[in-house]
Amino acid sequence: MTANAHSLVAARALDAVDQADAALVDAHLEQCEFCADELVRLSAATEHLAAIAAEQPPPGLRADILAVIGMTPQFRPRVPTDRAAPPTGRPDQTGQHDGSARLGQAGLGRARPTPGLPGRGRQGGPGGRRRRPGARHALVGVAAAAVLAAGAALGTVTINQRAELADTRAQVTDAQALAASALTVADSAPVAGGGQLTMANAGNLAVVSARDLPPLDAGKVYQLWLLGPAGARSAGLTAGNSRSADWVVGNVGDAEKVALTVEPAGGSAQPTTDPVGAVALKAHQSAGRKQG
Amino acid sequence: MEADQIQAAALRALPGTGDGVCGPTPETLLARTGRGDTDAFGALYDQLAARVYGLVRRVVRDPAQAEEVTQEVFVGVWQEAPRFDPARGSVTGWVSTMAHRRAVDRVRSVEAQRARDVRVAARSTARPHDQVAEQVETRLEHERIRGCLGDLTATQRESITLAYYSGYTYREVAELLELPVGTVKTRMRDGLSRLSDCMGGRS
Numbered sequence: 001m002t003a004n005a006h007s008l009v010a011a012r013a014l015d016a017v018d019q020a021d022a023a024l025v026d027a028h029l030e031q032c033e034f035c036a037d038e039l040v041r042l043s044a045a046t047e048h049l050a051a052i053a054a055e056q057p058p059p060g061l062r063a064d065i066l067a068v069i070g071m072t073p074q075f076r077p078r079v080p081t082d083r084a085a086p087p088t089g090r091p092d093q094t095g096q097h098d099g100s101a102r103l104g105q106a107g108l109g110r111a112r113p114t115p116g117l118p119g120r121g122r123q124g125g126p127g128g129r130r131r132r133p134g135a136r137h138a139l140v141g142v143a144a145a146a147v148l149a150a151g152a153a154l155g156t157v158t159i160n161q162r163a164e165l166a167d168t169r170a171q172v173t174d175a176q177a178l179a180a181s182a183l184t185v186a187d188s189a190p191v192a193g194g195g196q197l198t199m200a201n202a203g204n205l206a207v208v209s210a211r212d213l214p215p216l217d218a219g220k221v222y223q224l225w226l227l228g229p230a231g232a233r234s235a236g237l238t239a240g241n242s243r244s245a246d247w248v249v250g251n252v253g254d255a256e257k258v259a260l261t262v263e264p265a266g267g268s269a270q271p272t273t274d275p276v277g278a279v280a281l282k283a284h285q286s287a288g289r290k291q292g
Numbered sequence: 293m294e295a296d297q298i299q300a301a302a303l304r305a306l307p308g309t310g311d312g313v314c315g316p317t318p319e320t321l322l323a324r325t326g327r328g329d330t331d332a333f334g335a336l337y338d339q340l341a342a343r344v345y346g347l348v349r350r351v352v353r354d355p356a357q358a359e360e361v362t363q364e365v366f367v368g369v370w371q372e373a374p375r376f377d378p379a380r381g382s383v384t385g386w387v388s389t390m391a392h393r394r395a396v397d398r399v400r401s402v403e404a405q406r407a408r409d410v411r412v413a414a415r416s417t418a419r420p421h422d423q424v425a426e427q428v429e430t431r432l433e434h435e436r437i438r439g440c441l442g443d444l445t446a447t448q449r450e451s452i453t454l455a456y457y458s459g460y461t462y463r464e465v466a467e468l469l470e471l472p473v474g475t476v477k478t479r480m481r482d483g484l485s486r487l488s489d490c491m492g493g494r495s
Contacts (some may be wrong), residue, residue: 010461010481015396016455019464042481043385046490048437049456050388055346057362062337065363069370074326077374125326146295235401247378251401266463272399 009035013042017268019237020221027134074159191260191277198260199279206249206281208235216262223263225271226255227278237267257281318383326373333370340384341366344391350457351395361398365391392456399459440490448483451476 005028007244011017029036138195188198195212208224216222217240224235224247233256238245249258259275316332318339324332344365349358367388376386441449447469454465466476 007477007481008462009478010484011455013484014452014455014462014480015393016460016462016465016480018461021461040381041488042484043389045484045491046392047385047388048487048491049452050343050347050392051430052434052437053346053350053457054342054434055349057341057345058359060343061345061359061362062334065366066330066334066335068363068367069330072367072370074328074374075371077326213306227418233401249401251398 006035008031009038012044013039020239020267023242025238041060071081090133104251187278187279187282189277193276195277197258197260197279198279199281201281206247206252206258208247208249210238210245210260210277211243213238213243213245215243219265220262221265221267222266222276223271224249224260224263225253225259225275227257228253228255229261230254231269232259232266234269237263240265252281255281300311318387319378322369322373322376322383323378325370326376333373336383337366340387343384344387347391351392351459352399357398358395362391362395365394368394393403396459437470437487437491440487443490444483444486445479447471447475448479448486450486451479452483455480 005024007028008017008021008025012022017025025035029039034058038055121140188196191197191210191213193214195210195214198209198211200207210222220240220244222238222240222245224237225232226235226249233251234253235249236245236247240262257278257280259271259278261273261275263272316335318336321332321336323340325336329376341362345358345362347354348365352358353363365387368390376383441453444452449467450469451462454460454468455462460468460478462480463473463478466473469476471479
């Protein structure tokens, strides 16, 4: 298994791995200093590939993004006691979806507190004063902020029922609370064989959290699906022995429920087994529109 | 923050700093962004937007989706800025990685909706270079990178570009190129190594 993970470092640098392989490599990087250095070196090469793809974005995007960040709180800086930093200074695995794992933006962050977290008061700032963004972009931004906030909270708090999600929401502050109000708690359902599946959704976005999943046989993974009139769409994988997982699903569309199935390693294009758990998505009524 | 703003204004006032070479570095701008400075964030956007949008669009292809993903990336940069540790790598590298991962996530979740015919998809991934907008000042650098890419073997280059620009996993690349999975993994490694050496380890 180690040799296998070792051979995947370049593929990891190219993001050419599925979630199960990514987890395998990332676990290996914790143990193998050589591989971690190799990943940094090969990742630097991918930056050249990024550079030559450069293309000017549409001009309106800047104002839209500035307006959204005017309404989006920043995460608090990590202080050394926040979470256990990897002792060797190797990247940890917390940022699997945002690239922070590769560059190890974790644990050892600056200990300086952030003065004046931007909240509603910032809306009059440079971002807010520019021409208003299209309503679509603003709402997407608010919903995205809500989901990111909830996703961050779900990552650190065990959530398997509504009450706990409510607690999590109570922890977010100020503008975050505003954004979190856009989340509709859908429901929670048991997973066959043990564990719990919980979901909150807002607009086109959903946060799904699985806890206490029973370990699967080797070669099997859990796969999350969006089920709708058009059938099933994959929404993510987690390793068969991962016990817990959180997914932020960004393209809910007309899906009616999320379901978890057991699939062969690497996942399937369509579910091949009956769901071990499913939760219905709650219809949303533009809950995010309430910010004044 | 006030001092930073004065400093930023002074830097802007200097001649020749508008080209992004002598102006504030992404590191400086991200540090200010981490303290809630929206002007610094705007300047950081100006420096990195073409790189992020271009890369995302190259992967997801659809301009509307590329815009959405670009927005996600920059909102993520804003949120994560207070946690960024400059000792762990460059800001440009961090943002590029975030952009690429999110673009790949998007294209995989979209493509999972239908049975993928990777062979058909592969034919549509080749994109003429003239569609890629280039700043004049970066053109020579880009030509150098392309030169280095051209020095790779065809299999190395295809393995890398199919993975990086089309979001394919190494298994899918192996299927496309009709090569054993182990060969593809090796070609990816050798190709990236050669690219790195050819560019002198610069990033």
